[in-house]
Amino acid sequence: MAQQGAPATHDIVHRLRLRHRDPNADHKHPVNKAHYDDAPLGARIADHLAAGMGSWPFIIIQSALLLVWVAINYYGLFVKRWDVYPFILLNLLLSLQATYAGPIVLLAGNRQSQKDRITLEHAADEADKGEEHITRILIEIKKNTDLTLQILRELEAESA
Amino acid sequence: MISAPEEGQTSHESLSGEGPTDIEITTARQRLAAKHKHPVNQLFHDEATLGERVADKASAGIGSWWFLGIQSVLIVIWVFINSVEFFTHKWDLYPFILLNLMFSIQAAFTGPVLLLSGNRQAQKDRLRLEHTAEVSETAEKATVEILEEIERNTEATLKVLEHLKKRRDAKSPTGATS
Numbered sequence: 001m002a003q004q005g006a007p008a009t010h011d012i013v014h015r016l017r018l019r020h021r022d023p024n025a026d027h028k029h030p031v032n033k034a035h036y037d038d039a040p041l042g043a044r045i046a047d048h049l050a051a052g053m054g055s056w057p058f059i060i061i062q063s064a065l066l067l068v069w070v071a072i073n074y075y076g077l078f079v080k081r082w083d084v085y086p087f088i089l090l091n092l093l094l095s096l097q098a099t100y101a102g103p104i105v106l107l108a109g110n111r112q113s114q115k116d117r118i119t120l121e122h123a124a125d126e127a128d129k130g131e132e133h134i135t136r137i138l139i140e141i142k143k144n145t146d147l148t149l150q151i152l153r154e155l156e157a158e159s160a
Numbered sequence: 161m162i163s164a165p166e167e168g169q170t171s172h173e174s175l176s177g178e179g180p181t182d183i184e185i186t187t188a189r190q191r192l193a194a195k196h197k198h199p200v201n202q203l204f205h206d207e208a209t210l211g212e213r214v215a216d217k218a219s220a221g222i223g224s225w226w227f228l229g230i231q232s233v234l235i236v237i238w239v240f241i242n243s244v245e246f247f248t249h250k251w252d253l254y255p256f257i258l259l260n261l262m263f264s265i266q267a268a269f270t271g272p273v274l275l276l277s278g279n280r281q282a283q284k285d286r287l288r289l290e291h292t293a294e295v296s297e298t299a300e301k302a303t304v305e306i307l308e309e310i311e312r313n314t315e316a317t318l319k320v321l322e323h324l325k326k327r328r329d330a331k332s333p334t335g336a337t338s
Contacts, residue, residue, distance in 0.1 A: 012294040013199045020203055020287050029293035032286055054275025056211050062268065086258040094264035101271025108278050115285065126296065133303045140310045147317040154324040 031122050035115045043111060050108035053101065062097075066090070200288050212280065219277035222270060231266075235259070 019025040027033045039047070052058060069090055073081045083089040196202045208216070221227060238259055241247045252258035 008298060009199070012291070012298075013203065016199060016287065016290055016294065017203055017207070019290055020283075027286075027290065029289035032289045032293075036286070050275050051279060053272050054277075054279045055272075056215070056276075059269065059272050059276075062272070066265070086252065087261055088257065091257070091261045091264050094261070094268040098264065098267040098271055101268075101275070105271065105274050105278065108275060108282070112278070112282055112285070115282075119289065130303075133300075133307070137303070137307050137310060140307060140314060144310060144314045144317055147314065147321055151317065151321050151324060154321065154328065158324075158328065 031115065031119050034118060035111075046104075046107045046111055049104050050111075053104055054108075200284065200291050204284050204287060215273075215276045215280060218273050219280075222273055223277075238262075 019027075027037055036047075069083070070087065071077055072079060073083045073087060073090075074085060196206055205216075238252070239256065242250050242252050242256065242259075243254060
């Protein structure tokens with residue numbers, strides 16, 4: 001059992017690694033299938049929004065735009081200043097960004113908690129299935145024990 | 161101490177009963193300092209890319225008491241210098257419009273970092289379920305094998321019983337069952 005276990009674990013980790021790095025990989029777990037592969041349009045858009053805003057390109061581009069804005073309006077480079085110190089318009093834009101970031105965070109959080117709910121429901125189903133298996137095994141062992149006891153009685157009668 | 165990697169293979173034996181198990185209740189801090197044992201943690205944390213590592217560090221940094229404390233101190237200093245007469249060099253007078261901009265900048269970066277960390281967590285959740293699916297497939301196969309093996313055993317036992325009965329009947333040709 002233990003000798004078989006090691007390479008099997010290795011295979012599992014290998015398959016998982018491939019799927020982990022491939023966003024388009026087919027899912028194996030039913031909850032992942034339901035959550036990602038069968039997601040409705042709104043959920044897909046929510047996932048894309050969260051993935052887009054919560055990414056390094058977004059953060060880096062935003063930082064670059066901030067620096068350019070401040071550089072132009074503080075030092076008067078290239079074009080006429082449109083938002084002089086202390087950058088009230090920039091403040092408005094950043095607040096606008098934060099206003100949308102909040103709901104998008106909650107959207108992503110709601111998606112996740114919905115998934116958590118499906119996961120638990122699925123776990124309950126699996127537990128039922130596991131219990132059924134164990135019950136069947138137990139019944140089978142009891143049958144076996146009964147037979148063994150009958151054999152014992154036969155043998156005892158024989159030697160008596 | 162935290163168990164060495166080779167003890168992972170002996171954990172099957174330790175389940176059999178004799179000897180103290182090497183699984184000790186450790187604090188969460190000790191557990192986090194140890195090498196990862198679970199494949200999902202190994203794939204997710206030990207094999208994380210640079211961007212993912214930085215993302216984890218960023219969310220750990222912003223979501224810490226140190227960050228909150230230092231930010232609060234800086235705000236108090238900013239407001240203090242710009243409102244108390246004693247200081248001559250003021251750069252952001254009441255109502256602190258530049259400080260407002262600083263808050264907006266902080267919020268504008270906190271949002272994306274929050275999403276970044278949420279995405280990471282969702283990614284881990286997805287990986288964990290895939291792992292569960294793989295493991296439960298193996299476990300189900302094992303359960304079916306156990307059941308089949310027991311059924312074979314029952315069949316064999318049944319044959320032994322029949323054999324014994326046949327032998328007994330042969331010994332007592334009257335066929336009387338006693």
